[in-house]
Amino acid sequence: MTPFAEGIVDELRRFPGHRLTAIVEMALLDDVSRNHVKERCSGWPLLQQQDFANLRDVGPWLFASAGQHTLQGQYDFFCDVTDNANDAICGWIISALSPLDLASHLSQAAIAQGPDGATYLLRFHTELAFSVLHARRDLPGISDWLAPVRSWWVVSPHPERKAWRHFSGYDKPILRSGTSIQLDQSCWEALAGDPLSYRLAEQLREPLNALGDRENCYGTRLGIVRELLAQAQSLGLSRQGDQIDYVTLMALQGKALAGTSVWTEALQEAKNLRRPLAQALQVRMRKRSA
Numbered sequence: 001m002t003p004f005a006e007g008i009v010d011e012l013r014r015f016p017g018h019r020l021t022a023i024v025e026m027a028l029l030d031d032v033s034r035n036h037v038k039e040r041c042s043g044w045p046l047l048q049q050q051d052f053a054n055l056r057d058v059g060p061w062l063f064a065s066a067g068q069h070t071l072q073g074q075y076d077f078f079c080d081v082t083d084n085a086n087d088a089i090c091g092w093i094i095s096a097l098s099p100l101d102l103a104s105h106l107s108q109a110a111i112a113q114g115p116d117g118a119t120y121l122l123r124f125h126t127e128l129a130f131s132v133l134h135a136r137r138d139l140p141g142i143s144d145w146l147a148p149v150r151s152w153w154v155v156s157p158h159p160e161r162k163a164w165r166h167f168s169g170y171d172k173p174i175l176r177s178g179t180s181i182q183l184d185q186s187c188w189e190a191l192a193g194d195p196l197s198y199r200l201a202e203q204l205r206e207p208l209n210a211l212g213d214r215e216n217c218y219g220t221r222l223g224i225v226r227e228l229l230a231q232a233q234s235l236g237l238s239r240q241g242d243q244i245d246y247v248t249l250m251a252l253q254g255k256a257l258a259g260t261s262v263w264t265e266a267l268q269e270a271k272n273l274r275r276p277l278a279q280a281l282q283v284r285m286r287k288r289s290a
Contacts, residue, residue, distance in 0.1 A: 027058040028088035042066040044103035064099035087217045090125045096173035097148040112181040128193045141181035147172045159223035200225045236271040245277040
C-alpha cells in the first residue's frame with residue numbers, strides 16, 4: 001500500500017460514514033478501460049446539463065464502489081480504479097454525501113458566470129482549475145460547492161512520480177443552496193493558466209509512453225514540462241519555438257544530448273537568435289556525421 005493509499009484508508013477508517021469517490025476523465029480512456037470501469041463501479045457523468053449532452057460520455061464522471069461500502073470494499077475500489085484508469089483519474093473525494101447526490105451536487109459547478117456576465121463551461125475538476133477555485137472561496141458559489149466535501153485530492157505536477165495534493169472542504173453533508181459560481185476578472189485570468197505547459201504535457205503523452213523508461217502520467221508530464229521550460233528560460237532561450245524544442249528534445253533525448261558539443265553549440269546558436277534550436281541541432285549533427 002502506497003503512502004497516499006494509506007492516508008485515504010486512514011481517513012475512511014476515522015470517518016466510517018463517509019464514502020470515497022473518484023473523478024475520471026473518460027476521454028483519456030480507451031474503450032476497453034472505459035467499459036471496465038463502468039461495469040465494475042457505479043458511475044455518474046458530471047456534465048449533466050442538456051447543453052453538454054454530446055460531451056457527457058467522454059467528459060468527467062464520478063465513480064464509487066458498486067459493492068460493499070466497508071473499508072475493505074472502498075480500498076478494493078481504489079485499487080480497481082487506479083489499475084484501470086490511472087492517467088485518467090483527476091481527483092479523489094471523501095464525503096458523507098451519497099455518491100449519487102454528490103455527483104448531482106458537483107455537476108452544478110460545470111457552469112459558471114464569467115466576469116462579463118455570460119455563462120461558460122467550467123472544468124472545475126482539473127489540476128489548475130480546482131486549486132484556483134479553492135483559493136477563491138470568497139467568490140459566490142464556491143463555498144457552497146465545497147460544502148459536502150471533506151477531502152479532495154488533485155494531481156500535483158511532479159517530474160518523477162504521480163503526486164497528489166490534498167485540499168479540505170467543509171464536510172457539511174448538505175446540498176448546495178443553488179448559488180452559481182461567479183468568477184471575477186482575476187480568477188478568470190488565473191484559470192487561463194499557462195496553456196503552453198498543458199499543451200506540451202499532452203503532446204508528450206504518446207512519445208514518452210513509447211519510450212517506456214519513466215513514470216508517464218499527466219502529473220509527471222506536467223512536472224517534467226514545467227521543469228524543462230524553466231531550464232530553457234534560464235539558459236536564455238527567449239523564443240517560444242526554441243522553448244518548445246528544448247522541452248521536447250530534452251524530454252525524449254535528454255540523456256543522449258546532455259553535455260555533447262553539438263547540443264551546446266546548438267543552444268548557443270539559438271540563444272543568439274541565429275537559428276531555431278531544432279534546426280541548429282539538425283545542422284550540427286549533419287556536419288558531425290559528414
